[in-house]
Amino acid sequence: MTEIRTPRLVLRRWLDDDLVPLSEIHADPVVMRSIGDGTPRSMEQTAEDIEAWEEEWDDEGFGIFAVELLGSGELAGAVGLSVTGAPDEAAGQVAISWRLGRVFWGQGYASEAAHAALEFALQDRGLDRVIAVLRTGDSASAGVADKLGMQAEGTALHPVHGHDLTVYGIDLTQYQE
Incomplete structure (x- = not known):
């Protein structure tokens, strides 16, 4: 089982007990405003998300991690990798994403986990490049991308929801531990 420990967090695969706390995070409209169409997700939709993330782990050897606080064991959110399907400008590339419960914002957890x-x-899975597709104007996520050393590379429109997106990228030669 893939698990990564940072000074304050554990990034790990999903457990059945994660459904309720992730559903609570997904139910918060402030958390979800920059994800997908910006609407909260139901428990059923959250279960579908976890199932899809676990399938990607099985298919690709990477995926979205559950992010747990090392001290308390509390689920803080989800951070990880996925092959993106949209927008066309980013399709087929590996994208990093993050979403944390609002009570965990402003403490550096998103940057630490990301x-x-x-x-x-880049190091364990041997990928040469990773992107992030962020809703334009999401300054907190742009700040995380900046802390990762990612550079804005272009813009696109979300193909379904029509909002502006900014595509960030970093390759192995730009990465600094």
């Missing part, structure tokens, strides 16, 4: 996931992608 850095661990990026290191996993």
